[in-house]
Amino acid sequence: MKHRNLGRSGLKVSEIAYGGWISRTEGEALEVARAAVDAGITTFDTADVYGGTRAEVVLGAVLKHVRRESVEVCTKVFARVGPGANDRGLSRKHIMEAAHASLRRLRVDYIDLYHAHRYDPDVPLRETLRAFDDLVRQGKVLYVGVSEWTADQIADALRIADELGLDRIVANQPQYNLLWRPVEAEVLPLCLREGIGQLAWSPLAQGLLTGKYAPGAPPPPGSRAAGPVRHKFASGGLADDVLSRIAELGTLAADRGLSPTQLALAWVLHRPGVATAIVGASNPDQVRQSVTASGVTLDAETLDEIERIIGPVVERDPGRIPSQPDDYRRDRAGGDEAGVE
Template identity: 55%
Template sequence: MEYRKLGRSGLYVSEIAYGNWVTHGEQIDQDAATECVRTALDLGITTFDTADVYAATRAESALGVALQGERRESVEIFTKAYFPNGKGKNDRGLSRKHLMESINGSLRRLRTEYVDVYQAHRYDYETPLEETMHALADIVRAGKAHYIGVSEWTVEEIRAGVALATELGIQLVSNQPQYNLLWRVIEPEIVPLSEQLGLGQIVWSPLAQGVLTGKYRPGSTAPDASRFRSDDGSLKSDHRYLQPAVLQRVQELRPLAEAAGLSMAAFSVAWVLQNPNVSAAIVGASRPEQLRDNVRAAGVTLDSEVMAEAERIISDVAERDPSKVESFLTRP
């Protein structure tokens, strides 16, 4: 395992992070979750990402149980708030009320006194940014979080958030966007701004929801129990990643992965890690062997010819439009 600084902060994170979205509390039980977390630790993963909304808070609880007995100072725990975690009008967003209640709930479930990075899961267009940043500053000053981060904010939102954080004397150190060979929307604007302001990317979906593993082949049925399998066994076709042209290009990456001595999954994670602004790639796993494979991407340097060939193959099916940053899609 290799470790990288999170932006310009002094915090090191493992370049492969373990995230428990759609696994803990949904796909796998506590015993399996604990086995995956212990495997991650054995492989050198020290950074764990979750959120209060994952599995309706059960994912945080599962991670808290799985990390029991581990030296707290030896791991980095990230969680998030924004999405609804209850039925009340105040059970969502980035208001002071919701953030204060959310951090306390997360700490209880995670069985810890603090998180290393507390993240705004989306931008809240219904709450003044000043209110949000003052609440986050108070959370940091209370010792409940060391740093703050954001997820899927636009360049304007990140710039304003960093300015307020600096004014309040706290460190906004990270952004958590979707990023992979097929989804490149952070490259034109988010990455240059983050490099300028000292933020690191903690990216999710480096495998494009499993498509970059190569398991979905054009014209074939979907693998059993896979995310994009229809009831009749056919491959769902309503997702942009599942279009025949995209699936064909993904298959053309296979010789590059094999030449690098990597699985398609590990190759795709390694590709993400070639971006110097990426501090870590979040991988999910429901079985330990998936983690063992993904971790093979750690420390890999893909040479310029391989990167250029991957770009040639994927170029015309990759999404690069910065207006597709997910924050735009949630704006009223």
């Protein structure tokens, strides 16, 4: 497993990170997380809302057997985790309470990277940033990041942090893959200028880019698209035009001696500013397949061919970036990155 610096920070993360909560049972989740450790993954991403807080408990149970200094534990705050009026959002009260609860569930003394899971327009940004800064100064959080913020929101946070001498954002966690690329318009250029590293979630487009779905055929039994809840992005991706182009990508990958999974993950890792690709898995074999993408390089000819094949079906509209609480409709068990494939 290769490692990269997260932006211009000193933190190194594994090129493939493990995240989410998509196993059917807690026992299966433990098995998959252990497989990620055994496969050489050192960066683990979760959130307090995943699995109704159980995802953090499972990760803590796995990592208690691992040397603490050898892993990077990342979690998030924002989504509702209780019935109270202050059980969600980015207020000082909720951030502090959520951070301490995450520390207990994860069985750690500090969180390596703490993300604001979404932007909260109902709380002054200064209040949010001061709360994060206090956690850093207390040694309970080492680095701070955001997830699915717009370029303007990130720029405002950087400006306020510089004005007040607060700890700066060093990481951004966007949905990013071959099919979903709104962040390329504004977010990635800003982050590159400011030294903010990317932890890309859904790098396999919830399994679409693994080649498991064939044009003109029903979703295979047991797949996410065959389940009772079909994510709106995956459902749209099941159009025959999209699946036909993904099949063509599979042929390109085979010609290069790669699997579709390796090609899709290598493409994400080739993008400027991306430090890691966060993969999910419903079984250990999927984790083992994903880690083989670390270190894979794609030459210019292959990258050009990828763009030719996939270009017409790529979503690039920056207005599609979900950033407001009303857009955060996944407080359900599993969370949004529960389907990072």
